[in-house]
Amino acid sequence: MAVNKSYEEINEKIRRGEAVVVTAEEVIDVVAEKGYEQAAREIDVVTTGTFGPMCSSGAFINFGHSNPRIKMKKVWLNGVEAYTGIAAVDAYVGAGQLPENDPENKVFPGRFTYGGGHLIHDLVAGKEIKLEAIGYGTDCYPNKKVDAIITLSDVNDAFLFNPRNAYQNYNCAINLGERVIYTYMGILKPKMGNASYSSAGQLSPLLNDPYYRTIGIGTRIFLGGGVGYVAWHGTQHHPNVPRGENGVPLGGAGTLALIGDLKGMDPNWLVGLSFIGYGATMAVGIGVPIPILDEEMLRFTAVKDEDIYCPIVDYDEGYPYCKPMDLGRVNYRDLKSGKVIINGKTVVTTPQSSYPRARQIAQILKNWIQKGQFQLTQPVASIPSAEADIVFKSIPHKKPGNEDSVVEKRR
Amino acid sequence: MKNKLVCYFSAAQSEQPIIYRLVKDYDLIINILKADINPQKEGFLVLELEGERSSYDQGVAFLKSLGVGVEPLSETVVWQPSVCIQCGACASFCPTEALQIDRSSMEVSFDNSKCVVCGMCLDCCPTRAITLHFEIKEAV
């Protein structure tokens, strides 16, 4: 009889401490030994993990009020500006934000030693943070300036809200130019001196559920060492791309918007990063449990690095100037071996996403589930999948009209 | 030629325009990497000196003639496993495999004895888990 399990049946087993949980790496060996059907029968949950730079991350914070009250017009945390164009003492700080006085790339390549990601790490680590805010003063919010030292425990709310995380597959970056370039994919040596990649491959959440059958809005996950949820599909979610026979996209495709309470997180799993010549960002730890509802889900989770291909992209001209170039594809087994062959040349590979940390996350999530601390959730709504008709857009070339007409419209 | 040196000063020497003389009289390009002079005006300077071989030698002889202690700089690379996130980015930049990835676990390790202090790994580590340390003796 075909394997068929419901979320409720799996959760019942988790509550009884009887669920069979393996990581997305371990499932490969189970399948090799027992075959798909038997493995699907025995395994209830497969845990995934990823830990890499994810620029589209940040945190909403409500500071509570000063006395007298303030409506913040601008606010800085350790010199890093947070966006406060929302309610009086609410703000959003982005992982890629730099301090006001950062030298940026003025002396190239810049170092970017501190930014929003480092700040979020420091907050979660319980460190003291310098809070500065200015306001213009109103009858209800008379205060115009706040200077204080705060810690995470002093604020009312702090939750991570990351608009785009857990990219399903990504580019393999090379440099076909003549000079060293400094990118968000790290340092790329000229004339294809190295090939940089950033995915946990066979452990990565969306590569184990390629059509988002079980990962959807409301899915409970491991986020930054605590518990989080999938809030929406991520920005630039583009599921209708070419896929392999196994359903796995052959390049960047799905993404997730994630949310979770910063107060329950761990600084080990939210780490500020400094990419020389590029900027500051944050490594985010994410783990998603995948329920083995049937044999199809088991087959998806048994995907191997050698069956996941990513496109080779030139970051000298191709990427920055949006020039389409067909440079072929490589698989993650070869990328992880340390060398790949591109155009007949052997190229050393540079990972950006931490595979050992991804494995650790999948293990932690497995332990949580085995101990009955973490139950699975059925998505309340699905995110768009391969049959969607999403067009990947860029900024239109249309220039604003002459100044007069703009002024006209404003009046 | 180009070399890094540590110069140890006593109070009398730190009053003199040593850098100026090195530039002016010996035509050397000087980069001050680190300096620490205490309130008693004793301390050290870590310098990078660049110039013709003969002027370099004469410049160093000049420093020694003033009683400045001159020693080659010994630098070491320190890898902090507690800061490292095991991304592996550094290993492909290391020419000597001092930083290495175990391909089955994908874990990075550092073997100080293989490190030639080329500095290649310093720029590419996003967590700054790898740092350069100058070995400097107590001020004389």
Ligand code: SF4
């Ligand atoms: S300094 Fe050079 S040799 Fe030493 S670990 Fe770094 S890259 Fe390797």
Ligand code: SF4
């Ligand atoms: S680049 Fe830095 S963080 Fe990454 S493995 Fe090397 S030392 Fe660790």
